[in-house]
Structures are given as structure tokens and as C-alpha cells.
Amino acid sequence: xxxxxxxxxxxxxxxxxxxxxxxxxxxxxxxxxxxxxxxxxxxxxxxxxxxxxxxxxxxxxxxxxxxxxxxxxxxxxxxxxxxxxxxxxxxxxxxxxxxxxxxxxxxxxxxxxxxxxxxxxxxxxxxxxxxxxxxxxxxxxxxxxxxxxxxxxxxxxxxxxxxxxxxxxxxxxxxxxxxxxxxxxxxxxxxxxxxxxxxxxxxxxxxxxxxxxxxxxxxxxxxxxxxxxxxxxxxxxxxxxxxxxxxxxxxxxxxxxxxxxxxxxxxxxxxxxxxxxxxxxxxxxxxxxxxxxxxxxxxxxxxxxxxxxxxxxxxxxxxxxxxxxxxxxxxxxxxxxxxxxxxxxxxxxxxxxxxxxxxxxxxxxxxxxxxxxxxxxxxxxxxxxxxxxxxxxxxxxxxxxxxxxxxxxxxxxxxxxxxxxxxxxxxxxxxxxxxxxxxxxxxxxxxxxxxxxxxxxxxxxxxxxxxxxxxxxxxxxxxxxxxxxxxxxxxxxxxxxxxxxxxxxxxxxxxxxxxxxxxxxxxxxxxxxxxxxxxxxxxxxxxxxxxxxx
Amino acid sequence: xxxxxxxxxxxxxxxxxxxxxxxxxxxxxxxxxxxxxxxxxxxxxxxxxxxxxxxxxxxxxxxxxxxxxxxxxxxxxxxxxxxxxxxxxxxxxxxxxxxxxxxxxxxxxxxxxxxxxxxxxxxxxxxxxxxxxxxxxxxxxxxxxxxxxxxxxxxxxxxxxxxxxxxxxxxxxxxxxxxxxxxxxxxxxxxxxxxxxxxxxxxxxxxxxxxxxxxxxxxxxxxxxxxxxxxxxxxxxxxxxxxxxxxxxx
Numbered sequence: 001x002x003x004x005x006x007x008x009x010x011x012x013x014x015x016x017x018x019x020x021x022x023x024x025x026x027x028x029x030x031x032x033x034x035x036x037x038x039x040x041x042x043x044x045x046x047x048x049x050x051x052x053x054x055x056x057x058x059x060x061x062x063x064x065x066x067x068x069x070x071x072x073x074x075x076x077x078x079x080x081x082x083x084x085x086x087x088x089x090x091x092x093x094x095x096x097x098x099x100x101x102x103x104x105x106x107x108x109x110x111x112x113x114x115x116x117x118x119x120x121x122x123x124x125x126x127x128x129x130x131x132x133x134x135x136x137x138x139x140x141x142x143x144x145x146x147x148x149x150x151x152x153x154x155x156x157x158x159x160x161x162x163x164x165x166x167x168x169x170x171x172x173x174x175x176x177x178x179x180x181x182x183x184x185x186x187x188x189x190x191x192x193x194x195x196x197x198x199x200x201x202x203x204x205x206x207x208x209x210x211x212x213x214x215x216x217x218x219x220x221x222x223x224x225x226x227x228x229x230x231x232x233x234x235x236x237x238x239x240x241x242x243x244x245x246x247x248x249x250x251x252x253x254x255x256x257x258x259x260x261x262x263x264x265x266x267x268x269x270x271x272x273x274x275x276x277x278x279x280x281x282x283x284x285x286x287x288x289x290x291x292x293x294x295x296x297x298x299x300x301x302x303x304x305x306x307x308x309x310x311x312x313x314x315x316x317x318x319x320x321x322x323x324x325x326x327x328x329x330x331x332x333x334x335x336x337x338x339x340x341x342x343x344x345x346x347x348x349x350x351x352x353x354x355x356x357x358x359x360x361x362x363x364x365x366x367x368x369x370x371x372x373x374x375x376x377x378x379x380x381x382x383x384x385x386x387x388x389x390x391x392x393x394x395x396x397x398x399x400x401x402x403x404x405x406x407x408x409x410x411x412x413x414x415x416x417x418x419x420x421x422x423x424x425x426x427x428x429x430x431x432x433x434x435x436x437x438x439x440x441x442x443x444x445x446x447x448x449x450x451x452x453x454x455x456x457x458x459x460x461x462x463x464x465x466x467x468x469x470x471x472x473x474x475x476x477x478x479x480x481x482x483x484x485x486x487x488x489x490x491x492x493x494x495x496x497x498x499x500x501x502x503x504x505x506x507x508x509x510x511x512x513x514x515x516x517x518x519x520x521x522x523x524x525x526x527x528x529x530x531x532x533x534x535x536x537x538x539x540x541x542x543x544x545x546x547x548x549x550x
Numbered sequence: 551x552x553x554x555x556x557x558x559x560x561x562x563x564x565x566x567x568x569x570x571x572x573x574x575x576x577x578x579x580x581x582x583x584x585x586x587x588x589x590x591x592x593x594x595x596x597x598x599x600x601x602x603x604x605x606x607x608x609x610x611x612x613x614x615x616x617x618x619x620x621x622x623x624x625x626x627x628x629x630x631x632x633x634x635x636x637x638x639x640x641x642x643x644x645x646x647x648x649x650x651x652x653x654x655x656x657x658x659x660x661x662x663x664x665x666x667x668x669x670x671x672x673x674x675x676x677x678x679x680x681x682x683x684x685x686x687x688x689x690x691x692x693x694x695x696x697x698x699x700x701x702x703x704x705x706x707x708x709x710x711x712x713x714x715x716x717x718x719x720x721x722x723x724x725x726x727x728x729x730x731x732x733x734x735x736x737x738x739x740x741x742x743x744x745x746x747x748x749x750x751x752x753x754x755x756x757x758x759x760x761x762x763x764x765x766x767x768x769x770x771x772x773x774x775x776x777x778x779x780x781x782x783x784x785x786x787x788x789x790x791x792x793x794x795x796x797x798x799x800x
């Protein structure tokens with residue numbers, strides 16, 4: 001920028017170029033009027049107040065009407081405008097009078113009835129040379145007024161020259177467009193004009209965009225603004241500050257703006273450098289329009305777009321949502337599964353332990369019976385009773401098969417148990433003389449219901465040993481299978497001499513008791529209870545109750 | 551009807567014992583020859599083309615099963631004789647072929663011979679034995695295995711995957727097939743529980759044996775029942791709950 005430029009516009013047609021000054025000689029007639037605009041960039045720079053001013057003063061329109069009056073339309077950006085009169089000097093200044101008339105325009109009509117200053121006489125100050133001027137301070141220039149200046153002959157009052165000036169406002173020019181939160185906060189919190197930014201703030205914005213890799217965009221070489229501004233919506237505030245315009249007084253400290261589909265124009269707060277903060281921007285395409293309140297033609301427009309961050313797209317939200325849900329479900333499932341597995345494992349190992357205990361207890365019962373059986377065979381062979389010996393052997397074999405085949409099983413069908421016990425009874429019948437009676441209730445399906453393997457044999461063995469052997473004659477062993485609801489009752493009775501129930505039971509009995517205890521731990525919700533009823537000379541009855549068995 | 555039989559057993563005593571028992575109890579069975587190993591057994595079977603073969607499963611070098619595999623035709627009835635019911639017996643039971651355990655129980659022997667006699671009168675080719683041979687080839691996937699289900703009229707060979715469930719009725723078992731068919735077999739349910747335990751059948755109730763494959767869901771209400779693919783509801787008994795849980799979690 002040049003340090004000082006004076007644009008001088010004269011009435012007339014001839015243009016004279018002076019050193020560093022442009023002078024438009026408009027008229028050769030004795031007295032003419034012109035405008036001298038003083039550029040203020042220098043002062044601005046000196047005061048260091050503002051970083052930039054709007055474009056230099058510009059004549060928009062100048063014409064001469066049929067009456068010879070000059071009409072000029074311009075926008076100023078200067079702290080002073082001088083209306084200059086030519087050919088008025090100290091000698092002839094008393095022959096002329098200068099007038100100023102300001103008319104306000106309402107609804108495109110000049111309201112002459114209410115002038116602020118009407119026909120006011122202004123003092124004409126002669127210049128050193130040929131020109132003289134009457135200085136007008138234009139710090140209050142309004143776009144809604146017509147400023148009329150005229151020179152008249154002092155004696156006749158005849159107007160010799162008239163100049164009509166209308167002021168326009170330029171398009172607002174942005175100086176900062178930023179998404180920097182610090183700048184936004186600073187401007188919000190401290191409404192002061194003294195916040196100073198380097199004129200390269202655009203570049204800062206540019207860097208901001210580049211460094212944050214916000215969007216790919218190009219920048220306008222003149223304004224430095226992004227030509228296509230697309231922002232992610234985690235940035236939801238935009239700050240736009242406008243260049244300062246001077247010469248219009250207060251009215252240049254406001255701007256009107258309209259945002260996208262707004263119907264009304266809103267006004268910014270009073271600032272030499274007015275600014276707009278757009279907040280809480282949602283995803284969408286936006287257009288901002290900005291103008292000076294007194295000037296409806298010069299509208300600055302800017303378009304930008306807020307795009308969803310990929311983490312904010314519906315798809316992403318749903319995806320993340322379901323991912324999180326799935327994750328938690330998985331965690332819950334995993335925990336639950338682990339717990340169940342552990343529980344199951346514990347249970348299985350516990351059950352296995354019990355099962356081993358049960359089978360080992362059972363296996364202790366076998367030898368007892370095996371050797372007795374072998375002893376009986378030997379007896380038959382010695383007596384030369386070959387037929388019985390053969391029968392005995394095959395039954396014994398069958399029984400052994402059943403026992404050994406299923407030695408790893410805890411339970412087997414009641415039918416199998418009964419078959420085995422019959423083999424056993426038949427074997428024992430070869431040794432001792434007794435009868436056995438088996439009664440099975442009609443409501444018991446022996447092939448469907450399971451009972452612990454070889455549970456009955458020791459009780460039957462005891463009945464034979466204690467009940468039959470000592471009686472020697474007419475011995476009867478009774479096996480009674482009764483179902484009462486969900487309960488299975490197996491009675492093993494003999495008609496022997498009976499015994500004291502509380503008397504210390506034999507070895508076999510304690511083994512049985514231990515096994516029943518182990519079984520009760522093993523069985524879930526089912527219980528086995530053994531009761532012994534014995535009456536002297538009448539016999540003994542062992543009653544095995546299986547609770548919850550059906 | 552006279553039955554021509556051969557005995558194949560690696561112990562002479564066993565052969566003699568069986569022969570004596572047969573002579574005393576089953577006079578219609580005539581022992582035409584005996585053999586003490588599998589190769590000899592092969593020869594006498596081919597030579598005599600007997601009605602019935604008593605075959606010991608456990609023999610040194612080549613066992614009874616190997617001998618059967620090597621035979622081109624199985625047009626005879628067979629009764630396996632074995633000392634210990636572990637080896638091979640599962641397949642024999644699966645194929646519903648008779649077997650005797652040593653020492654021989656005369657009643658069981660008589661029953662087995664009776665059945666053999668009846669079958670012999672009906673047909674020449676022993677389909678049950680053929681089926682057993684296929685099972686033992688182990689070339690088929692398990693799902694292709696056919697269980698022999700003997701009924702009064704015929705022996706049905708059913709793929710285990712065709713059986714949805716079995717239901718007990720006293721000492722009989724009713725088989726339900728995916729085709730909607732039913733079959734009543736004169737064996738108690740617990741025998742099939744044992745035979746089919748390797749084929750993912752689960753005894754969920756004292757009266758019910760269910761093919762795991764067809765369990766749609768375990769409905770815990772109403773004391774708990776299994777909902778099968780054919781929409782039948784099979785009760786789960788309290789006692790079987792734990793076992794069922796273990797099996798289903800596998």
C-alpha cells in the first residue's frame with residue numbers, strides 16, 4: 001500500500017496527474033467542486049489497531065446531470081473526505097458561499113423535510129494554491145443520505161456548482177475464518193477490539209486445516225479462504241471476523257448476517273471488526289450471508305459443509321453399538337460358560353470320586369461270595385453230583401459275567417439286579433435247603449427302573465446266613481418289591497430266629513452301610529434308607545426304601 | 551429238523567464240553583466237524599457248508615472275527631462263544647447275533663439253537679452276519695451303521711440316524727423312526743441304552759431313550775422335557791437330569 005494517496009475528483013473533464021496525487025479536473029469554470037479522500041492505511045498501520053482494512057475507497061458511479069450537477073456514488077474507507085472547491089482563494093473567497101445539505105432517504109424517496117443539516121453554511125478554507133476546501137468529516141457517513149454541497153455567489157445567491165454524494169457500503173470482507181477454539185473463546189469472553197491477529201490468520205487457518213488434516217481443500221489465492229470448506233462435525237464452531245471499515249461511524253461497526261434458511265437478518269455486536277460465531281453446527285450444508293445494515297446490495301456469501309465424522313455415521317453408531325453389545329454378551333457368556341464348566345468339572349470329579357468309592361466298596365463284596373461259591377462247587381464234585389455241579393458252575397459263571405462286565409457301573413436295571421439275585425439264591429439253594437419267593441408289584445417296570453449294582457446281594461446273603469442256616473428247616477427268603485408313589489421299597493425277609501437290632505453288625509453290614517452313605521451323597525434328590533426289623537424267633541426283615549425313585 | 555454244526559475253539563476241552571452239552575440237551579444238533587484255529591475253521595466251513603457255526607471269538611493268531619471276514623459267503627447261522635464279554639460283543643449285540651458266555655448256560659444254549667433253527671428254516675443268506683461284517687469293516691461312518699432290530703416277523707436293519715427315539719413298554723421297546731414309522735422289538739430298553747450309547751442316544755427318562763441328534767431343545771418348565779424335531783415332548787426324570795446335562799454339554 002502506498003503511504004498516502006489522495007484521490008481528488010474535480011468537476012470537469014481534464015485529469016491532471018500530480019506527484020503522488022491524482023487530481024481530476026472536472027471544470028474550467030471559475031469555481032468547481034471536487035472530492036479529496038485521504039487514505040488512512042498509514043495511520044492504521046501506525047496505530048497498530050487493526051490488522052486490515054477493507055478495500056481502498058472506490059468510486060462506484062459518477063455522472064453529471066442536465067443541470068450540470070455532479071453526482072458521485074462511492075464507498076469510503078477513510079477517516080476524512082474533503083470536498084474541494086477550485087479557484088477559490090483568499091482574494092475571491094468572500095464572493096462565494098459554500099453550503100452543505102444532507103437529506104435522508106426513506107423508502108427510496110428523498111426526505112427533504114427532515115434534514116439533519118439543511119442549507120448549512122460551511123467555512124471555506126483557502127489552500128495555498130488555486131484550490132481551497134471546506135473540510136467535511138465523514139466519520140458518520142450514512143448510506144441512507146444524500147450529501148449535497150454547493151457554491152453560490154455571495155451577492156446574488158446564484159449557485160455556481162453542486163456536488164451530490166451518496167455513500168455506499170462495500171461487501172463485507174472476512175479477515176479471519178477459523179475453527180480455533182482459543183480464538184473463539186477469546187472473542188466470546190473479551191469483547192475488545194484490541195485482540196490483535198496477524199494478517200496472516202488465513203494462513204493460520206490454512207495450516208490448521210492442513211495440520212489437523214480436516215479436509216482436503218484448495219484456497220482462494222486472493223482471499224485465502226478455503227474454496228470448498230468441508231468440516232468434520234466434531235468441529236462445531238466457526239468464527240468469522242470481518243475487516244474494519246471506517247468513515248461511516250458506528251454503522252460500520254455492525255454487520256447483518258443470515259444463516260442458511262434463516263428468514264431474518266441478525267445483527268452482530270458493536271465492534272470495529274465485527275465477527276460472527278456459528279455454534280453447534282450439525283451435519284449439513286450451510287450458507288452464510290453477510291452485509292452492512294445500511295447496504296442491501298453488497299452481500300458477502302460463503303458456503304460450507306459439515307460432514308459426519310465416520311465415527312458419527314449411523315452405520316458406525318449401529319456397528320459400534322452392536323459391537324459393544326456383542327462384546328458384553330460375549331464376556332457374560334464367557335464368564336457364565338467358565339463358571340458352568342468349572343462347576344460341571346467339580347461336579348464330575350466329585351461324582352467320579354464317589355463312583356470309585358462306590359465301586360471299590362462293592363468290589364470288596366465279591367471275593368466273599370466267590371469263594372463261598374467255589375467251595376460249594378467243590379462240595380458237589382466231591383459228592384459226585386456232576387449234574388448239579390455243572391448247573392451250579394453255569395449259574396455261577398453267569399453271575400460272575402454280570403458282575404465283572406458291569407464292574408464300572410454304579411447303577412443297573414432292577415430286572416438285572418433281580419436276575420442276579422435269583423442266580424445267587426439258586427446257587428445258595430444248592431448249599432442250603434430253603435425256599436425263596438419274589439414278589440414284584442404290578443406297578444413296577446423292572447426293566448425301566450435302575451438301582452445300585454449288587455445292592456441286594458449282601459442283604460440276601462445275611463438273610464441266608466443269619467436266618468436260614470441256623471434254622472436248617474423250612475427256611476423262606478422273601479423278596480418283596482413294592483412301589484408307593486415315587487418310593488420303591490424292597491423288603492428282604494427271612495423266617496429265622498431274629499436278632500437284637502442294636503447288636504453290632506457284622507463286617508458285611510458295615511460295608512453295606514458305608515456304601516449306602518456313599519450312594520446317598522452320589523444320588524441327587526434321591527435317598528436310600530435301610531431299616532432293619534427283627535423279632536426273636538419270627539425273623540428279620542430288612543426294608544430298603546428308595547425315596548424319589550420313580 | 552436236523553442241524554449240522556461245526557465248533558471252532560482253540561481249546562480242545564471247550565470243544566468237548568460243548569459237544570457233550572449239545573448231545574445231552576440238543577439232540578437235533580449234529581456236530582459234523584470241529585477246528586482248533588481260524589484257518590482250520592475256514593476249511594471246515596467251506597468243506598461242510600454247515601447250518602450252524604459255534605465260534606470262539608478269542609483265538610490266538612487269527613480270531614473268530616477275522617475268520618468270518620475272510621469267508622466269501624455267510625450262508626450259515628452263527629452262535630458266538632466267548633469267555634469274557636468285552637471284546638467285540640458290542641458289535642455282536644448291535645447286530646443282534648446270538649452269543650454264549652462260558653461256562654455255558656444250558657437254557658441260553660437251547661434258546662439260541664431254537665432261534666437259529668427258525669432262521670435256518672426261513673432263508674439261506676445270513677443278513678445279520680453280513681451286517682455285522684459291514685460294521686466290523688469300519689469303513690462306514692457311524693451314522694451309516696445299521697442296528698439289527700429283531701421282531702416277530704423280520705429283522706429290521708435300521709441306520710441309527712433314522713431312529714428318533716425309543717420308548718419302553720415293559721420288556722419291549724418301541725422304536726420311532728424319522729419316517730414316522732414305529733417298530734416294537736422284544737428287548738428291554740436298557741439293552742438298547744447300552745448298545746446305542748456309542749451312537750449319541752441319551753436315556754433321559756426310565757421309559758425313554760432319545761437320539762441326541764433330534765433334540766431340538768430342553769424345555770425346563772413342567773419339570774423339564776425334551777422337545778424333539780418331530781415335536782414330541784419327552785419327559786426328563788429328576789435322576790437323569792445330571793447325566794443329561796453332562797452328555798449334552800459334551
